[in-house]
Structure formats: structure tokens, C-alpha cells
Amino acid sequence: MDQSPGRPGTGTEVAMRSPLDRLRHALSFEIIALLLIVPLGAAAFHMPMQDIGVVGIVSATIATLWNMLYNYLFDLALRRSTGTTLKSGLVRVLHAVLFECGLLVVLMPFIAWYLSISLWQAFVMDLSFAVFYMVYALIFNWAYDRLFPLPEWNRAAA
Numbered sequence: 001m002d003q004s005p006g007r008p009g010t011g012t013e014v015a016m017r018s019p020l021d022r023l024r025h026a027l028s029f030e031i032i033a034l035l036l037i038v039p040l041g042a043a044a045f046h047m048p049m050q051d052i053g054v055v056g057i058v059s060a061t062i063a064t065l066w067n068m069l070y071n072y073l074f075d076l077a078l079r080r081s082t083g084t085t086l087k088s089g090l091v092r093v094l095h096a097v098l099f100e101c102g103l104l105v106v107l108m109p110f111i112a113w114y115l116s117i118s119l120w121q122a123f124v125m126d127l128s129f130a131v132f133y134m135v136y137a138l139i140f141n142w143a144y145d146r147l148f149p150l151p152e153w154n155r156a157a158a
Contacts, residue, residue: 015150016075016085025148026067029140030060037132045125047115055114059107059129066106070099086153087145096137100130 017025038056042049074095075085087095104126112122145153 015152016079017071017150021148022068022071025071025144026064028144029067029137030064032140033133033136034060036136037129040132041125041129044128051115055111058110058114059103062106063103066103067099070102074098084152085150092138092141095141096134099137100134103133104130 034056038049038053041047041052041056045052078087078091079085108119108122108126111117111126112119115122115125117125
């Protein structure tokens with residue numbers, strides 16, 4: 001039997017975020033992002049704020065659900081493969097890119113339909129939003145982890 005510290009089943013379980021913490025994370029992420037993306041998107045794409053607002057709210061709703069599921073599955077896979085949920089810089093980049101790629105595939109048809117634009121225009125718009133969100137996700141998640149660290153991270157830093 002594997003007795004290495006931090007491994008499941010050894011009495012030193014590796015901590016994962018609670019469902020309420022995941023909800024706080026997802027909601028705060030999306031609310032702050034909407035406050036930034038709606039005026040920026042309306043200005044960048046020369047569209048009414050209410051249209052970008054609807055796209056933003058629908059996208060945020062889908063992204064919030066995806067965020068909670070994706071982060072849980074990512075942390076689970078990370079814990080199983082490395083024994084910890086502590087993310088290196090490279091893992092954070094991978095995390096953000098994979099999240100945005102999945103979201104891009106889901107949101108592009110909705111954006112094209114709602115804004116009555118071509119799939120190519122929707123792709124360019126969605127890709128622009130994805131680049132914004134990748135940078136934003138890296139900054140937000142780093143800040144969130146600093147504000148709300150898991151106990152094992154404090155021990156690792158000591």
C-alpha cells in the first residue's frame with residue numbers, strides 16, 4: 001500500500017475546494033468579467049451594449065456552469081496525476097487554454113445566431129473574448145488562490 005503523504009487513502013487527503021467555494025469562485029469570476037467585457041466588447045465591435053450584454057449574460061451563464069464542472073474535473077485529474085491540486089504556472093496556462101477552447105466551440109454558434117453575423121465573424125469575436133478571458137482567468141485565479149488558499153498550499157509555502 002502506498003503510504004506517501006498527500007495521497008488519497010493514506011489519512012493525509014489532499015484538499016479540494018468545497019462546492020460553496022467553487023460557487024463563490026465561479027460567480028465572482030463571471031460578475032467581474034461582465035463588468036469589464038460588456039463595455040469593452042461594445043466599443044471594440046461597434047455594437048450596442050445591450051446586444052453585447054445579452055451575449056455576455058448567456059455566455060456567462062453557460063461559462064459559470066462549465067467553470068464549476070471543468071474546475072472540479074481538472075482538479076480531480078490533477079490530484080490523481082500529481083497528488084496535489086497546487087498549480088504551477090505552466091499548469092495554469094494549460095488550464096486556461098483548455099477551458100477557453102471548450103467554451104469557444106459551444107458559444108460560437110449562439111453568438112452568430114443572436115447577433116445575425118457570419119460564423120467567421122462570430123469566431124473572430126469569440127476568439128477575441130477567449131483571449132481576454134484567458135488573460136483574465138490567469139490573473140483572477142491567481143488572485144483568488146492568494147485570497148482563499150487551501151491549507152495544503154500554506155504548508156507547501158512554509
